[in-house]
Amino acid sequence: MDLFGEANKYWMSKALNEAKKALDRGEVPVGCIFVCNNEVLSTGSNKVTETKNATQHAEIVAIDEIIEQCISKGEDNENLFNSTTLYVTVEPCIMCAAALRLVGIGTVVFGCHNDRFGGCGSVKNVSQDDIPQYGKPLNTISGIYSEESIELLKQFYKGENPNAPGHKKKIKV
Amino acid sequence: MNYVLSDSITQPITTDNFLAVEITNSKQTSHIIKVLNEKYPLPHHKHLRRVKSVLVEGRKTLHVLLCAVADAADPTASCHHTILKDTGIPSEALAAESYHCQAASRQPVTRAQYDEACKLWPTFFHEDQELEKKLGLIAMSEFDKKCMNLAYQLSNHGKGGFKCGAVIADTDSQRVMGVGYSMSDAHPLKHSVMVAIDSVAHQQGGGAWSSTARITSQYCSEISPASPKAKKKKMETGREEDYICTGYTAYLTHEPCTMCAMSLLHSRIKHVHYEMATKSGALGSQYSLHYDPQLNHNFTVTRKQLDELPSD
Numbered sequence A: 001m002d003l004f005g006e007a008n009k010y011w012m013s014k015a016l017n018e019a020k021k022a023l024d025r026g027e028v029p030v031g032c033i034f035v036c037n038n039e040v041l042s043t044g045s046n047k048v049t050e051t052k053n054a055t056q057h058a059e060i061v062a063i064d065e066i067i068e069q070c071i072s073k074g075e076d077n078e079n080l081f082n083s084t085t086l087y088v089t090v091e092p093c094i095m096c097a098a099a100l101r102l103v104g105i106g107t108v109v110f111g112c113h114n115d116r117f118g119g120c121g122s123v124k125n126v127s128q129d130d131i132p133q134y135g136k137p138l139n140t141i142s143g144i145y146s147e148e149s150i151e152l153l154k155q156f157y158k159g160e161n162p163n164a165p166g167h168k169k170k171i172k173v
Numbered sequence B: 001m002n003y004v005l006s007d008s009i010t011q012p013i014t015t016d017n018f019l020a021v022e023i024t025n026s027k028q029t030s031h032i033i034k035v036l037n038e039k040y041p042l043p044h045h046k047h048l049r050r051v052k053s054v055l056v057e058g059r060k061t062l063h064v065l066l067c068a069v070a071d072a073a074d075p076t077a078s079c080h081h082t083i084l085k086d087t088g089i090p091s092e093a094l095a096a097e098s099y100h101c102q103a104a105s106r107q108p109v110t111r112a113q114y115d116e117a118c119k120l121w122p123t124f125f126h127e128d129q130e131l132e133k134k135l136g137l138i139a140m141s142e143f144d145k146k147c148m149n150l151a152y153q154l155s156n157h158g159k160g161g162f163k164c165g166a167v168i169a170d171t172d173s174q175r176v177m178g179v180g181y182s183m184s185d186a187h188p189l190k191h192s193v194m195v196a197i198d199s200v201a202h203q204q205g206g207g208a209w210s211s212t213a214r215i216t217s218q219y220c221s222e223i224s225p226a227s228p229k230a231k232k233k234k235m236e237t238g239r240e241e242d243y244i245c246t247g248y249t250a251y252l253t254h255e256p257c258t259m260c261a262m263s264l265l266h267s268r269i270k271h272v273h274y275e276m277a278t279k280s281g282a283l284g285s286q287y288s289l290h291y292d293p294q295l296n297h298n299f300t301v302t303r304k305q306l307d308e309l310p311s312d
């Protein structure tokens, strides 16, 4: 597989656009896009502030949309998720990595690592661990447009708390 | 119910091997301790007292730790003589034969561990009163029981794999802030906890799922009428006000899975009580996210003990 190939870069740039939209809305700039057979199923970005619900990360928002679509069309979502690739600007957190396994996503492509909450190796390895009722492990590919993804997060935290002494540029999703 | 605590708290102490010798001239004791601490410090065992006293046929005898066997260049009795030479301790101050003994490898954190450690060799110990209270069987308050009953009531409506119920409450004001039950038949992420967190968000003017809005109005008003006061809660310092479950307790029929446990952590829950442990649970079984030192928020967890469960 062409890991850093044109297709992956193309879709990741779309995910970055979603992250920028979140930044404009004052949300943590993480964006994602779900793609199945070169077709966009849904896009999402962080909506924690808007919904006052700390679980509304980009991935959860976009999964929700796909499920709603399936329900309205009367289709089964399991097979669909299986052949779908998620492009997300930041490594899915522990919660989202678990959610991705629960829906049975095919492949996850992410930009930068998430040192605070990462569930695909950074803090926990939810993506690979043997977990009862969680289905098969996730295929993960990382590092595509990681600089750009980090830059967006830096912009967000700079704007929010520029004077924080010794504020580490850690990622909060 | 019991607290779900880390192994370092609940497990018996582990031990290391040491070389020790009896002090035959007790007048030399403070000098012996001083020179040993200088020339033969115990860098990995700062929690151990250097000397212990043992009653032998009603007579007090003093014994001193010479070195940890793992740290000793020559872990045999001859080491004893090397130490005498290096420190200048007069040989008549100590017994002719040294011996091997065991002592705690880490500082005890609970009184039970301390008592166990001291049977081997005395250690330093700072009792943590709050921790001690969490060690035994804890009684549930009337409000806890009320919330747990509601969680069971909710679980009966559950659809999908597990029939779980969840209640999120503010124990200070004794209000139910959010409720949930499994809706994973239609939506694989609508576990009871995810629904309950969204229910809290609905109560506070947010929310992502319309199905949650319905059960929120149905159940939350039942126990505690939603009032503007319910939305205000005591804020802790810092930026915690951004998180909807700050200071709240979750009552769950089952141990939450990784997704649900992490969603409670993201919401800054203060305490979680669950009744049934699950294999894939993330608060004590598969993972223990609530006391993970790598995560930025920790919370306390209690669970019902097996012998408290009704036998059928």
Ligand SMILES: [Zn+2]
Residues within 6 Å of the ligand: A057, A059, A092, A093, A094, A095, A096, A097, A173
């Ligand atoms: Zn996430």
Ligand SMILES: [Zn+2]
Residues within 6 Å of the ligand: B191, B192, B193, B256, B257, B258, B259, B260, B261
């Ligand atoms: Zn769950």
